[in-house]
Amino acid sequence: MPTAALPTWRDWLFSAKAFLASMLALWIALAAGLSRPYWAMAAVYVVANPLSGATTSKALYRALGTLLGAAGSILLLPPLADTPELFSLAVALWTGGFLFVSLLDRTPRSYVFMLAGYSLPLIALPTVSEPGTIFDVAVARTEEITLGIVCASLVFALVLPVRVGPVLGAQAAAWLRDAGAWAGAILRREGATGATRERQRLAADIRAMDMLISQIAYDAATPVATRQARELRGRMAVLLPILSSLADRLEAVRANGAEPAGLAAVTAGILAWMEAGPEAAPDEVDRLQQALAALEPRGAAARDWDGLVLSSALERLKELVDLWQDCRALQRRITLGHRADRWKPAFRHRRTVGARPHYDFGLLLFSAGSVVLATLAACFVWIATGWDQGAGCVIMTAVGCSFFAALDNPAPQIRSFVIWMGVSVVASAVYLFAILPAVHDFPMLVAVFAVPFLIVGTLVTRPQFTMIAMLLAVNTASFVGLQASYSADFATFANGNIASVAGGLFGLVWSLVTRPFGAAFAARRLVRAGWADIAATARGGANRDPDVFAGRVFDRLGQLVPRLAQTADPDVAAADGLAELRIGMNILDLQRIRPALPAGLHPSLDAVLDGVAAAFGRRVATGRAEPAPESLLRAVDAALAALTEARIGTGERAGLQALVGLRRALFPHAPGPLRLGPLAAALPIAAE
Structure with missing residues (x-):
């Protein structure tokens, strides 16, 4: 391994803290006699983050998501346990519905809703044959997860915290x-x-x-x-x-x-x-x-x-x-x-731009709907085959599809998910049947876990290995299934873990069949959404707030840029979101000052706005980045001439500024009009 790829001391520090928190959670769970102490250990690696604040936030979100999933299990399983088809539909809709909400919230808080979605099948499906135990199972799951995340939060906040x-x-x-x-x-x-x-x-x-x-x-x-x-x-x-x-x-x-x-x-x-x-x-x-x-x-x-x-x-x-x-x-x-020294703002020219999300509701509904159908199909396979461990297949289908639903092409990540889940199964088998029988006390247990978990923990901090390392740590801890006393049956172990791997494979095949579109499709939709935004703004039907419009443009750019390298579409590659932002802001300026201008100037400004709406509407209809027509250039110049001949006033000056900026953004290579008249002498600036 090259020296540059070796873990740094920060990687080892993070890994040591994660391992300490996991062992602390496992020890407390064993001492308290909790039914599934391995859930507490696994929860630590789910929420662990090199930054103490990120660990705390994810811990809080995981606690809330687990509580929602547990509540849903208690609410839905008892009345629907005797009707497996209806219960399967309820599980699928619950999982997909919360996933859709999580896709709408693209902050770390979205983890609450995604986790709430797949926690219900995780808690309820293994107990579907004994619905009377669901309350105890849900409480136990909540207790053990909460224990794990509390231990992780405390260790990362108190032991050499990274701010x-x-x-x-x-x-x-x-x-x-x-x-x-x-x-x-x-x-x-x-x-x-x-x-x-x-x-x-x-x-x-x-x-x-x-x-x-x-x-x-x-x-x-x-x-x-x-x-x-x-x-x-x-x-x-x-x-x-x-x-x-x-x-x-x-x-x-x-x-x-x-x-x-x-x-x-x-x-x-x-x-x-x-x-x-x-x-x-x-x-x-x-x-x-x-x-x-x-x-x-x-x-x-x-x-x-x-x-x-x-x-x-x-x-x-x-x-x-x-x-x-x-x-x-x-x-x-x-x-x-x-x-640091005290700060006094210098920039007071205009409002700053906040975060305003752009949503492609069609793609989001499709992604969530695909998970609903995948979960429902896996449930029907389980019901039809009567597989006693089929719940594990449904659970891993729901978890795998939910985890990667936000990706344009989730299949490669789900494939990696399945592969490393298989590796975890093998590692768990080695622990369960070759190592743990020789372990007789907790210090020995810590010793046999230390080397592999410390090594895997150093990879969590590296973005290219984060998912792999987390899967290895969480799945290995879960599949070993530590209890207060040693108990292992190979047939049960093999049957349950084959079901889990089968669920991952089912999710992989489902994604390959139902989501073949990839990044190019999503990128084209983003570009066309930008054109539609400008056309709607020019028509005056939307985007009255410049801050909202600008924030949405930045959000689209943030979604588009990672996809640009994955598409050869010339219209997508030629898209310039910053230029489109300037166009939209100048349109908003024209619309804002139009009511204050003399009525005789309205037709010339309306011609400009109608021309912009038509030009970008044509782009939306054809899907091509067609250049603005010469008729729009003539309309802009006519409006410039009309405003320069009007009576000098604040509205005329602001309108001329917006037209100058619009002309430069739409026609950067066109020669300028010859002269603009006496109003220009009073203008301090030209617009963007």
Whole structure:
């Protein structure tokens, strides 16, 4: 094994804490005489996470999910035990219904609902022939799971805890380095409008950070970091369209030959200030803002298209400076905690962007419905064959299909699930029939478990091995089935575990047959949903809130970017979510100010909005990224001309700003209109 692949001391520390918590839970369960002490041991590895806050949050969610599943078992089994077909339908609908809710909640909290879904078959099906015992079994399952998660939470919180705050701060610092590289390319004029996938990956990284932000509230050492983390996330989201707009404007300024003499020096100063980090002079921000204000076009120079584009570029530069200052300060505060300096926000230009999910309800219903049918089909096979261990087959079908339902193509993961479950069966057999008969006390039990479980535990912290390691630890602990006194029957062991592996194989075959679509299908649906969002926004029927619209665009980007490498569709590959975000925001600006404009201007603005709706509606209908038609360019120019001839006022200025931004986003290579009239002289900025 290469040196780079060897476990680090942090991996060994995590593994040691997980093993300590599992042995503590097992010892307490054995001492208390609980009926299935191995459930307590297995529960530790289900919730264990290198971050103490993440362990606490997952422990809480697992407790709630187990309680819901236990309650459902007590509610449904007694009245339906004599009607196996109806009980099978109830189990399948319960599993799929809670899975659908979990797919809607894409935070760690979703684990509550997924676990509630498959806990019911896990608890109820083995006792279906003795429904009178379901209450005792449900209580025992809840007690043992709760014991395991309490032990895990205490050990990870008290023994050399790893806090969420510094990890989040380090991840934010890495994101800022990547965003800074893009900003540097823009400021150095290195053709930074390209590399669409790399830029959109920054949006996906923001979505990934939401997971850490949701866990920081459970970290006792960082009680005040949650608000700062959300402030940072909101500014990071705003920074991306600002950079996208800035790249476009600076490129246009250079192409038009309208760059003022001092702009290169100011952009170089901004880049040097960004690279200097905390070592930059405290008054450097004020000096940069004053230098940018001095470059604003005045008089006749502000009356043409080139002047408006320059003003827009300068405004984006001002926003970049303030945003970068805030992001750097917030990242430092999250990393250092109470040791950091006080923070005063500099960015006040506009609202920051919060998290707003985009749902593909069709695909989500299909995924959940597939699990319902798979569970129901496995139940009917069990009923038809009369297999005495068939409950294990149904359980593993429900668990395997639920675990990977959110994936575009779950079959490879379910295949891995089955393979490593088989490995766990073999390891359990070795323990149960070759090792445990020689174990006579708890210290010996700890000793025989220590080496394999400590080694497997070091793999949990590595994303590429997390699922494999967790399956090995949880399944081995469960399949061994430790009790207070040794008891093992090979026929029963083999029959039960064959049923479990058969359930995994059934779920694999079911996924191969019912879910052949893959990532390309989901990516195309995401792109078309973005086009439909813009068309609906232009029609005025949806997305009145810019924050909601922008948040949904970022969420779609976060879902799309991981799928881009798995599709060769040119229309999907060419999708630029940041450009579409700028289009949508400018449409919203036009709709917001339209009622305040003179009635004579409404027809020209309506022509623009109708043209955008038609252009993107055509994309939705054809599924092709067709360019905006020339008729829309003429409509935008006509609206620009109409607004420049109107009476000067706040509404006219804001409307012209939105039209400038819309024209640049839709027609970046079109030459600008010749002159815009007297209103332009009063405009301080142009829109995104």
